[in-house]
Amino acid sequence: KNNVVVVATGGTIAGAGASSTNSATYTAAKVPVDDLLNAVPQIQNLANVTGVQALQVASESITDKELLTIARKVNELVKKPDVNGVVITHGTDTLEETAYFLSLTVHTDKPIVVVGSMRPPSALSADGPLNLYSAVALAAADSAKGKGVFVLMNDDIFAARDVSKTINIHTDAFVSQWGALGTLVEGKPYWFRNVAKRFNNSSEFNIENIQGDALPIVQIVYGSGNMLPDAYVAYAKAGAKAIIHAGTGNGSVANYIVPTLNQLQQQGVQIIRSSRVPQGFVLRNAEQPDDKYGWVVAHDLNPQKAKLLAALALTKTKDAKEIQRMFWEY
Numbered sequence: 001k002n003n004v005v006v007v008a009t010g011g012t013i014a015g016a017g018a019s020s021t022n023s024a025t026y027t028a029a030k031v032p033v034d035d036l037l038n039a040v041p042q043i044q045n046l047a048n049v050t051g052v053q054a055l056q057v058a059s060e061s062i063t064d065k066e067l068l069t070i071a072r073k074v075n076e077l078v079k080k081p082d083v084n085g086v087v088i089t090h091g092t093d094t095l096e097e098t099a100y101f102l103s104l105t106v107h108t109d110k111p112i113v114v115v116g117s118m119r120p121p122s123a124l125s126a127d128g129p130l131n132l133y134s135a136v137a138l139a140a141a142d143s144a145k146g147k148g149v150f151v152l153m154n155d156d157i158f159a160a161r162d163v164s165k166t167i168n169i170h171t172d173a174f175v176s177q178w179g180a181l182g183t184l185v186e187g188k189p190y191w192f193r194n195v196a197k198r199f200n201n202s203s204e205f206n207i208e209n210i211q212g213d214a215l216p217i218v219q220i221v222y223g224s225g226n227m228l229p230d231a232y233v234a235y236a237k238a239g240a241k242a243i244i245h246a247g248t249g250n251g252s253v254a255n256y257i258v259p260t261l262n263q264l265q266q267q268g269v270q271i272i273r274s275s276r277v278p279q280g281f282v283l284r285n286a287e288q289p290d291d292k293y294g295w296v297v298a299h300d301l302n303p304q305k306a307k308l309l310a311a312l313a314l315t316k317t318k319d320a321k322e323i324q325r326m327f328w329e330y
């Protein structure tokens, strides 16, 4: 049998509700990793499974410090010859960000599977136990090697880069606009597609080259009608080195906001156009003259993932053309 390590970070999969009918009212990050594993003894039939408690937090509270802790722990584990795969149990709120960050920074071809749950283990029809069982099965599967970092939720195998949480009260919360990579049924993965972007060993980013507990500051401003430019200026004053404009539609920018973004771009704050549209897809020079302004577009990355890629990009370059290349490739 393969050896799989479960790195527990908290979240609802480790949550506790007052009663079995509380599927949405509970406290996240209560149950320790050994209890999570003991609640699903069947995982030991899939692999030799051990647990590590890296954090115990609700994922909405994860900062760069916790994100880097998780990535460093996973990186340490995948370097061990006797570790064949890693599962990370994680809150679903920012699960997509952690999964994407791991795919960008951990150099390995061993399966890394990020898993959570929408209901706490105390709830009727809790989804965590089967999600955990399936995540261990995936991390133990030889066929999962070299395919990137996965999110396993509700029997679906998603690519870290394009999965996102699309509803906060149902177990089928996670969706990829380009479809799942496969599905996992009764402990067996079934594959239908592969990732066409760079990840893990083909990434130019490496967690081992990131020092300290913080990434370059990047913030997001959500587009709407009747906006105030003050938010962008405040973020720049607070130290943001790039700002993700989560624009309406095609990552559009209101004509009364353009001058502020151009002023910030001139001051060295990189403007990056993403879309607030759930399946947003932003191209250069479509409704905004990006070449003229020196802006970057986030392609199909949602604002929260664009924020992470921008932060990593800024650890290497401030050149807009180089940053744009990275957004096409990851």
Ligand SMILES: NC(=O)C[C@H](N)C(=O)O
Pocket: 010, 011, 012, 013, 028, 057, 058, 059, 060, 090, 091, 092, 093, 094, 116, 117, 118, 119
């Ligand atoms: N379902 C969940 O895990 C939600 C929780 N707020 C978290 O992200 O930690």
